[in-house]
Amino acid sequence: QKEVEQDPGPLSVPEGAIVSLNCTYSNSAFQYFMWYRQYSRKGPELLMYTYSSGNKEDGRFTAQVDKSSKYISLFIRDSQPSDSATYLCAMGSLIQGAQKLVFGQGTRLTINP
Amino acid sequence: GAGVSQSPSNKVTEKGKDVELRCDPISGHTALYWYRQSLGQGLEFLIYFQGNSAPDKSGLPSDRFSAERTGGSVSTLTIQRTQQEDSAVYLCASSLPRTDTQYFGPGTRLTVL
Numbered sequence: 001q002k003e004v005e006q007d008p009g010p011l012s013v014p015e016g017a018i019v020s021l022n023c024t025y026s027n028s029a030f031q032y033f034m035w036y037r038q039y040s041r042k043g044p045e046l047l048m049y050t051y052s053s054g055n056k057e058d059g060r061f062t063a064q065v066d067k068s069s070k071y072i073s074l075f076i077r078d079s080q081p082s083d084s085a086t087y088l089c090a091m092g093s094l095i096q097g098a099q100k101l102v103f104g105q106g107t108r109l110t111i112n113p
Numbered sequence: 114g115a116g117v118s119q120s121p122s123n124k125v126t127e128k129g130k131d132v133e134l135r136c137d138p139i140s141g142h143t144a145l146y147w148y149r150q151s152l153g154q155g156l157e158f159l160i161y162f163q164g165n166s167a168p169d170k171s172g173l174p175s176d177r178f179s180a181e182r183t184g185g186s187v188s189t190l191t192i193q194r195t196q197q198e199d200s201a202v203y204l205c206a207s208s209l210p211r212t213d214t215q216y217f218g219p220g221t222r223l224t225v226l
Contacts, residue, residue: 043217
């Protein structure tokens with residue numbers, strides 16, 4: 001079993017829809033939780049990060065963490081075609097001064113105009 | 114300022130040849146990470162540098178893989194006697210020490226024929 005599980009999709013929704021992306025994890029030692037967005041042929045860029053259970057909102061994006069269930073989500077409101085990308089969840093720990101990240105497989109999202 | 118840069122952007126090589134992949138981190142970033150992203154897979158951690166030393170090489174898949182960093186800046190990932198299963202996108206990321214955000218380069222797409 002992988003440490004981080006993420007449905008690879010693909011997921012296709014109409015413009016304006018609410019998108020829900022999810023990951024589960026098995027290692028309770030993870031200290032922080034991140035979502036990266038990766039456009040085609042580009043490197044990942046950090047979208048959201050949080051340390052604790054609960055919700056964190058940034059514009060149209062909300063990151064939700066439930067440590068008791070080992071489950072994290074990313075919600076995108078009023079989705080736009082420019083949101084079309086692969087979304088990667090990542091779980092991290094600080095070990096020997098290094099940020100040790102474990103990534104999910106990534107979910108490919110397409111927003112249709 | 115400039116982001117993380119990687120070269121070459123694409124590399125096609127024949128099985129058995131050696132390849133060198135280069136990463137130029139963001140100026141002042143002492144932490145540097147190498148990852149591998151295979152088709153349909155999440156990012157797989159390879160190695161971490163703090164300055165010129167590599168305290169964590171645990172992700173290198175075999176002794177054909179090695180990496181070095183000089184002057185606390187540029188890093189080179191070398192793959193000797195390449196195999197077809199080495200075909201992937203190799204991503205480099207850098208960060209300030211003990212911080213949350215890794216900034217990724219665009220990656221080098223390696224194809225081994």
